[in-house]
Amino acid sequence: MFPEANKGYSYEDCKATADWLLAQTDVRPTVGIVCGSGLGGLADMLKDQVAFNYKDIPNFPQSTVHGHAGRLVFGTLKGRPCVCMQGRFHLYEEQFAVKSITLPMRIFKLLGVETVMLTNAAGGLNQDFKVGDIMIIKDHLNMPGFAGNNPLSGPNDERFGVRFPCMSDAYDRELQQLAMDVGQELGYGDFLREGVYCVLGGPSFETIAECRMLHKLGADAVGMSTVHEVIIARHCGMRVFALSLITNQAVMDYDSEEKANHEEVLQTGRQRAQQLERLVSTMVTRIEHNNNYA
Ligand SMILES: O=P(O)(O)O[C@@H]1C[C@H](O)[C@@H](CO)O1
Numbered sequence: 211m212f213p214e215a216n217k218g219y220s221y222e223d224c225k226a227t228a229d230w231l232l233a234q235t236d237v238r239p240t241v242g243i244v245c246g247s248g249l250g251g252l253a254d255m256l257k258d259q260v261a262f263n264y265k266d267i268p269n270f271p272q273s274t275v276h277g278h279a280g281r282l283v284f285g286t287l288k289g290r291p292c293v294c295m296q297g298r299f300h301l302y303e304e305q306f307a308v309k310s311i312t313l314p315m316r317i318f319k320l321l322g323v324e325t326v327m328l329t330n331a332a333g334g335l336n337q338d339f340k341v342g343d344i345m346i347i348k349d350h351l352n353m354p355g356f357a358g359n360n361p362l363s364g365p366n367d368e369r370f371g372v373r374f375p376c377m378s379d380a381y382d383r384e385l386q387q388l389a390m391d392v393g394q395e396l397g398y399g400d401f402l403r404e405g406v407y408c409v410l411g412g413p414s415f416e417t418i419a420e421c422r423m424l425h426k427l428g429a430d431a432v433g434m435s436t437v438h439e440v441i442i443a444r445h446c447g448m449r450v451f452a453l454s455l456i457t458n459q460a461v462m463d464y465d466s467e468e469k470a471n472h473e474e475v476l477q478t479g480r481q482r483a484q485q486l487e488r489l490v491s492t493m494v495t496r497i498e499h500n501n502n503y504a
């Protein structure tokens with residue numbers, strides 16, 4: 211699954227993987243995309259694909275979760291060279307995995323990626339949110355980080371970034387505005403939101419008390435990914451945009467009969483996939499055409 215999960219990957223390990231990939235394809239991606247649960251269709255939009263199964267890439271972890279195909283796809287999205295993770299890694303897939311699950315971000319950086327766009331499936335805590343809403347992430351709560359489980363723990367290699375990176379600007383404000391503008395143009399205003407994403411370790415879904423607490427703490431949505439990747443991406447200077455598809459309402463009420471489950475998550479992904487793909491792919495076009503965003 212995750213070879214030597216607790217081991218930090220050195221700069222040289224990451225470089226070897228990036229060089230191996232660059233030797234197999236002529237695509238030189240400047241945008242890197244990460245697909246959340248059930249949202250892997252984004253990768254299928256890439257033209258002139260060169261795709262690798264994770265198991266064939268040196269040093270790469272393996273996907274173990276249903277709805278995460280486990281392929282790294284290079285290609286162009288409306289003419290823009292991209293690399294797309296069709297399937298991501300989660301903290302719960304292996305104990306002590308926080309470094310393995312974020313390794314692809316450093317490989318993105320060494321491939322030449324400047325902007326990372328991440329998607330995820332999340333439970334809605336904000337009572338104004340509906341299932342099927344797309345939430346532009348403006349900030350995060352890193353709960354595993356509160357307990358010392360941060361992907362930057364351990365020795366710091368300055369070739370990637372500084373020891374104490376700032377996170378108050380983690381989510382690029384221009385890209386958030388671009389998403390809002392593009393969403394309005396596409397007629398998505400009724401289901402486009404913005405908010406704070408809270409990451410937990412998973413894989414168990416939250417209790418009612420936990421959901422109530424997270425909501426009180428300021429979280430609008432809860433999930434099990436993204437934040438660790440964002441920290442590593444920002445540490446090495448890539449711009450970050452992230453969004454959550456609200457696939458289910460987090461259960462906040464003891465009278466509720468609702469039960470969070472992965473099948474519902476994947477089903478909502480299928481229902482909203484096309485719009486989500488259109489939003490992200492149109493944004494990618496604008497990043498290419500507008501120097502303010504590039
Ligand atoms: O990769 P994401 O964050 O989209 O996956 C979410 C969180 C869990 O892995 C899973 C729960 O259904 O979906």
Ligand code: HPA
Pocket residue numbers: 331332333334415416432433434457458459460470475
């Ligand atoms: O309700 C949820 N909680 C945590 N992670 C999730 N991913 C999709 N939905 C959820």
